Amino acid sequence: QKEVEQDPGPLSVPEGAIVSLNCTYSNSAFQYFMWYRQYSRKGPELLMYTYSSGNKEDGRFTAQVDKSSKYISLFIRDSQPSDSATYLCAPRGYGQNFVFGPGTRLSVLP
Amino acid sequence: EAGVTQFPSHSVIEKGQTVTLRCDPISGHDNLYWYRRVMGKEIKFLLHFVKESKQDESGMPNNRFLAERTGGTYSTLKVQPAELEDSGVYFCASSQGGAPSAKLFFGSGTQLSVL
Numbered sequence: 385q386k387e388v389e390q391d392p393g394p395l396s397v398p399e400g401a402i403v404s405l406n407c408t409y410s411n412s413a414f415q416y417f418m419w420y421r422q423y424s425r426k427g428p429e430l431l432m433y434t435y436s437s438g439n440k441e442d443g444r445f446t447a448q449v450d451k452s453s454k455y456i457s458l459f460i461r462d463s464q465p466s467d468s469a470t471y472l473c474a475p476r477g478y479g480q481n482f483v484f485g486p487g488t489r490l491s492v493l494p
Numbered sequence: 495e496a497g498v499t500q501f502p503s504h505s506v507i508e509k510g511q512t513v514t515l516r517c518d519p520i521s522g523h524d525n526l527y528w529y530r531r532v533m534g535k536e537i538k539f540l541l542h543f544v545k546e547s548k549q550d551e552s553g554m555p556n557n558r559f560l561a562e563r564t565g566g567t568y569s570t571l572k573v574q575p576a577e578l579e580d581s582g583v584y585f586c587a588s589s590q591g592g593a594p595s596a597k598l599f600f601g602s603g604t605q606l607s608v609l
Contacts, residue, residue, distance in 0.1 A: 388536070416594045427498070427585050427600030428537070435595065472537070476594050481550065484529075484537040 385410055390473060390485040398493050403460040405488050407473035410454065414475035414483075417449045419458045422470045422487065431471075432458065463492045496520065500586050500601035508609050512574040515604045519568070519588030525549075526569050527589075527598065528561060532582035540584075543569060544592060576608045 388409045397403055405419075416435055420428035432447040434440045440447045448457040456473050470487040499518040507513050519526045528540040540559070541551040545566035554561070558577070563569040573580055583603040589596040 386536075425602065427587070427602050428598075429600065430597050433595060433597075478594055480594075481527075481539040481542065481553070482598070483539075486536045 387411055387483045388473060388475060388485040390471075390488050392486055392488060394489040394491055396491045396493060397463055399463060399465060401463050401492070403463050403467070403490060403492075405458040405460075405471050405473075405490070407456040407458075407475075407485050408454055409456065409473075409475050409483075411475070411477065411483070412451075412454070413477035413480070414451075415478055416476040417447070417456050418474040418476070418482070419445075419447055419456075420472040420474055420484075422472060424469075428472055428484075463490075465492050465494050468492050498586055498588050498599050498601035500584075500604050502604060503602065504605045504607075506607045506609065507576055509578055510575045512572065513576055513606060515571045515573075515584050515586075515606070517569045517571070517586030517588075517601060519586070520590075520599055523588035523590050523599070524566065525589040525592045525596065526563060527587040528569070528571055529585040529587065530582050531585070531603075532579070535582075537585065540571075542592075549592070573606075576606075578608050581606055581608045 419432040422428040437451040446459040472487040473485040474482045526543040539553040542549045543563045587598040587600045
């Protein structure tokens with residue numbers, strides 16, 4: 385079993401839709417949960433960061449972590465064509481390096 | 495403020511040749527990381543510098559890979575001799591601190607193709 389799994393997509397939605405991106409992991413030592421966004425031919429950029437279980441909201445983006453089920457979600461409200469990118473979840477334990485998921489490709493169609 | 499700069503952006507070499515990738519981190523960032531993504535796989539950690547010291551090189555695949563960060567500024571990653579399976583995108587990232595919550599800033603990567 386891979387440490388971090390994501391549905392690779394591609395996921396296509398119409399502009400304005402609510403998008404749900406999900407990630408599961410196996411290592412119970414993970415405490416820090418990042419979501420990175422990667423545009424084509426660019427490096428990943430940090431989108432959201434959550435510590436332990438709970439929710440965090442930043443504008444149109446909401447990150448949720450459920451450590452009991454080892455499940456991470458990223459919700460995008462009122463999705464825009466500029467949100468079209470690959471979304472990578474990257475959990476990390478204290479003293480450990482990031483483990484990246486394979487990423488989910490999202491296309492928001494105008 | 496300049497971001498993380500990597501060059502070349504693309505490199506095409508033949509099996510057995512040597513290639514050197516360079517990364518210039520954000521000024522003042524002591525922590526520098528190398529990652530790579532081979533085709534169809536996840537981004538994988540290679541190694542971590544704090545200033546000029548290797549903090550963690552557990553992700554380096556074998557001794558054909560050599561990373562340096564002389565003077566604690568820019569870093570190079572040399573592959574010698576290159577093999578077909580080394581093809582992929584090599585990313586460099588830097589951060590100001592090394593805490594688990596530290597924000598990593600990534601470069602755009604070097605696309606390496608070994609033929």
